[in-house]
Amino acid sequence: xxxxxxxxxxxxxxxxxxxxxxxxxxxxxxxxxxxxxxxxxxxxxxxxxxxxxxxxxxxxxxxxxxxxxxxxxxxxxxxxxxxxxxxxxxxxxxxxxxxxxxxxxxxxxxxxxxxxxxxxxxxxxxxxxxxxxxxxxxxxxxxxxxxxxxxxxxxxxxxxxxxxxxxxxxxxxxxxxxxxxxxxxxxxxxxxxxxxxxxxxxxxxxxxxxxxxxxxxxxxxxxxxxxxxxxxxxxxxxxxxxxxxxxxxxxxxxxxxxxxxxxxxxxxxxxxxxxxxxxxxxxxxxxxxxxxxxxxxxxxxxxxxxxxxxx
Numbered sequence: 001x002x003x004x005x006x007x008x009x010x011x012x013x014x015x016x017x018x019x020x021x022x023x024x025x026x027x028x029x030x031x032x033x034x035x036x037x038x039x040x041x042x043x044x045x046x047x048x049x050x051x052x053x054x055x056x057x058x059x060x061x062x063x064x065x066x067x068x069x070x071x072x073x074x075x076x077x078x079x080x081x082x083x084x085x086x087x088x089x090x091x092x093x094x095x096x097x098x099x100x101x102x103x104x105x106x107x108x109x110x111x112x113x114x115x116x117x118x119x120x121x122x123x124x125x126x127x128x129x130x131x132x133x134x135x136x137x138x139x140x141x142x143x144x145x146x147x148x149x150x151x152x153x154x155x156x157x158x159x160x161x162x163x164x165x166x167x168x169x170x171x172x173x174x175x176x177x178x179x180x181x182x183x184x185x186x187x188x189x190x191x192x193x194x195x196x197x198x199x200x201x202x203x204x205x206x207x208x209x210x211x212x213x214x215x216x217x218x219x220x221x222x223x224x225x226x227x228x229x230x231x232x233x234x235x236x237x238x239x240x241x242x243x244x245x246x247x248x249x250x251x252x253x254x255x256x257x258x259x260x261x262x263x264x265x266x267x268x269x270x271x272x273x274x275x276x277x278x279x280x281x282x283x284x285x286x287x288x289x290x291x292x293x294x295x296x297x298x299x300x301x302x303x304x305x306x307x308x309x310x311x
Contacts, residue, residue: 001033001148012114013072015049016079017042027078033147036079041124045202045278046078050109051091055225057105057209062219068105076112079144082157083127083274085115086134087202090263090272094205097267105225115140116149120158126277128290130158131165134274165290167260167271168300177303178257183295184249190285191248195229197279197289198255203272206230230255256292 008014015027016036025037026044056068088110095106117140120127129135136157142149170178198204206228213221228235231251236244245251263272273289280288 004149005030005032008077009074012075012077014077014079015046017046017118033144036118036144038118038144041081041127041276041278041281043278043281044200045084045087045276046080047084047087047091047202047204049076049078050088050113051095051106051205052109053227055105057223057225059222060220068222070108074112075114076109077114077116077141079116079118081118081120082137083129083132083134083276084202085117085137085139086270087274087276088113089139090203090270090274091205093263093267093269117143117155119143119145119156121156123158123161124277125162126280126288126290127158127161127275128163128165128277129275130161131163131167132271132273132275134270135159135161161275163277163290165275165293166297167293168297170261170300174300174303175261178296178300179253181296181299183299184253185247187249187252187287188247191231191252191287192283192285193231193233193248193251194284195232196282196284197287198229198231199227200278200282202276202278203259203274204229206235230258252292256289256296259289260293260296 005014009031014030016030017025018028018030018035019025019037020028024044025040025042027042027046027049030036058068059066091106092110095103096110117137120135123130140155142151143153143155144150145153198206207225208228209223209225211221211223213219230236230245231248233243233246233248233251235251236246238244245254259273260271264270273293275290277290280286280290
């Protein structure tokens with residue numbers, strides 16, 4: 001198998017969840033199957049492989065621009081679980097099917113991506129992928145099983161989670177009432193606004209665009225796309241000091257509604273959240289997305305029964 005990895009690396013850059021010296025499990029290039037962590041959930045998703053945290057768009061020198069190029073022509077092979085494989089399809093919708101234009105910088109990496117499935121025979125404590133319908137996938141070239149890549153067997157998918165989520169049934173007539181729920185105000189103090197949840201989320205797609213000048217006396221530099229977070233207060237700050245979502249509760253409402261309402265309404269597909277549960281594990285205030293969705297479902301039921309807002 002180690003010889004197989006060596007041969008694979010001739011064609012592919014091979015990524016898998018591995019343990020780093022600081023103890024975190026995140027995606028990195030591997031040289032051996034023994035590096036892959038399969039008995040624990042990775043703390044970070046594979047998203048940064050095909051949507052880098054920092055991505056140079058182009059370079060500029062005086063009045064001339066030069067587009068960035070990929071440094072490695074090899075394809076990309078990622079060992080990933082079903083939820084994370086489903087997550088890339090949500091990002092495909094955002095970057096390739098949004099507004100009729102394909103994002104070139106996303107597509108040139110995305111077109112290289114292939115998956116090997118890491119099976120989930122049992123659920124981790126915080127997962128709710130079954131509720132979100134992301135516990136299964138057919139988007140893989142092989143299965144990691146018994147220390148080798150199995151190209152023939154049928155995959156084993158988890159069929160039950162320890163957590164379950166009921167996605168609220170929100171129709172358009174209720175959106176304003178949901179928007180005005182007093183429930184969101186509880187996050188004004190509870191949420192730290194750190195953005196940690198979005199950093200580990202496999203479907204968050206927000207980014208900032210910045211220009212970097214190499215020195216104070218130079219006109220040379222580059223334009224970069226850098227991960228952003230809708231949970232940070234400065235994300236919607238505008239010139240003149242206005243901020244569309246200054247309160248943490250407003251930002252939480254925006255994120256939650258995007259994950260379980262807006263995305264599906266706009267694209268007519270599945271919900272954006274894939275139920276990996278990483279956001280709750282990362283939160284320093286122990287805010288669980290699954291709990292928020294279930295609470296919101298109860299409040300929507302109450303809104304329908306009572307026909308009013310402010311619940």
